[in-house]
Amino acid sequence: MSIVSWYFPFFIACFFCAYFIVPKKYQWYLLLAGNLVFYLFAGIKSFVIALASAFFAYLAALKLENDRKNDANKKGNVLLCSAVIVILIAWWLFLKFMGSSFGLVMPLGISFYTLNLIAYLSDVHRLKYPAERNPLRFLTYILYFPQIIQGPFTRYPAMKEQLFAEHHFSYERFTEGSLRALYGLTIKKLIIADSLAVIVNRCLSSYSTYTGGTIFLCLILYSIELYADFSGYMDIVNGVSHVLGIEMPENFTRPYFSSSLEEFWRRWHITLGGWFREYVFFPLSMNKKVQKLSKSVRKKYGSKLGKLIAADIALFFVWTATGLWHDFSWSYLLWGYLNMIVIMGSMHLEDRYKAIREKLHLDEKNVAFRLFRIVRTFLLVCLIRIPAIAGDLKKAIALFKQLSCFKGEGAGSLFSETGGISLIILAVAILIMFIIDILEEKEKWQEAKGRCPVLVKDLAVSLMIICFILFVGGDNDLLGGFMYARF
C-alpha cells in the first residue's frame, strides 16, 4: 500500500478508530493485524518471504540465546544464522539487479527489515537483552507497518515497551501526530519533493544541454527534494506512531545546518548511521587485530596516526557497506568513498585546520564563520551526491565535466515547463519548511506552535487537506512512492 494514495488515509483512519475502541489488552493484536493487512497490499509472495524470514529470526534468536546461556560454544549455529542472513542480503541484492528480468518479487522494505533482523540476532547473541518468546509479538515488532518501508531502525527493547503497552486516546497526541504526518505528506512529499522531482528528472535526462551553473542548481534542488521526500516520510511515521502512543526515534535533525560532513552524517538518516556504528564500526575498530595494528603504528609513526588507524580501517568498511546498502553499484560505491575521503581527510588534518583557524583568528562560534561552514558543507554534500544521482560511473563523470561547461541552457529553462502558480506554491512550501527547520534548530518551534492562534492552525490543516486532495495521484506523483523505499 502506497502511503501516497487514497488507501492510506482511509486505512489509517479505520485503524486509529479500531485501535482505541478495542479493549486495551488486545491493542497489540490489532497492531499485528494492521501490519499484516498493510504488508499483504505488497503482494502474497512478498508477504510469505517476510513471514518466513521473521520466523527464521525468531527461532534463530532462541537457539543462539540458549547456546550462550548454556555456555555451549556452538559456532555452527552462529555460522548457520550468519549464512541465512547473508543469503537474505544476497537475495535482496540479486533482486535489485535482476529481479525484474526474472519476474521475481522484491519484498517490501527488505533492506530495512534485514538490518533490523541482524541487529536483533546480534544483540540476543551478545546477551544484550532476552530473545522474544512469543512469535506473534516478534512479528508485531519486525513488521510494524509505519516503519517497514523506510525505517527508522529501532532496537527491540525500546519498541517492546511501547508496542505492547496499553494506550489511551489523547486528543493532544492525535492533533500533534496528525499535524506532523499531514505536514510531511502534503508540504514535504506531495508539494516539494514531487514537484522538484519533475524539474530535476527533466534536467538529468538531458544534462548535456544545460550549463554548469544550471546543473549545479539542479544538484541543489535534488538535495532539497531528497530531504523533503525522506524527512517527509519520517514525519508520517513519527506522526502516526505518536497518535498510537508509540515514540519512534528521530531520523533527521536539520542535517543541512551542519557545519561539517561528519556532523551532517550525525544528523542525516541518524538511525542508519547508528546501525553502522554499532554493528560495523565498533566491532571492526575494536577488533583485536586492528587494535594490535593501531598499537604498532603508534610506536612506529607516532600517536596521532596510531589513534586514527583503527577508525580509518573501520570507516573504509562502513562506507563500503553504506554505499552497497544504498545500491549494489560502482556509482554508489564511489559516492560512499567520496564521503569517506572527506571525513578521513578532516580527521587527519584537524590539527592543521585548528592552527589555520587560530592564525586567522577565526572563532568557531562566530555567526558569519558558522554560516560559511554550513553553506560549504551543503554544497559539498550536493557535489558528492553526483555519482548517486547519475546511477552509473560514465554519467557521473559526464555530470562532473558538465559542471565546468558555460554553453547551454540557463537556469530559467529548468522551470519553463512548470506553471507560474505551481512555482509559487513550491517556493512558499520550501520557505515554510525552511522556517520550521530554523525554528526547530533554535528550539522555538514548540513555543511558536503553542502561540499560534487556533484559527491559523485550522486554516493550515484545511489547506494541507486541500493540497492532499489536489496533489495525490496527480501528475507530480511520478515516483509512485518515496525515494528511499527503493534502497
Add this chain to the structure above:
Amino acid sequence: MEELLEILNEINSDIDYENETALIDDGILDSLDVVALVSELNDHYDIEIGLDDLIPENFNSLEAMLALIEKLK
C-alpha cells in the same frame, strides 16, 4: 585520575571532563573519540576493553571510566 585526565585531554582538550556526566549521551565524545580513547586506555593500563564494555554508562563520566578500568585491571 590525573593519568586518565591527561589521556582524555589528548583526545579533546576542550571538554570539562571533571564535571561532565553525559559525555556519550550528549554526543560530547563521538564514536571516533571513543575508538581513540579505547585504544589509548588499552595500551596505557594494559587492559582489554571489549565490545560488550562499549556502552554509554561506561564512558559518560570520568568516574565511570575509572570504574571500568578498575574492573578490567
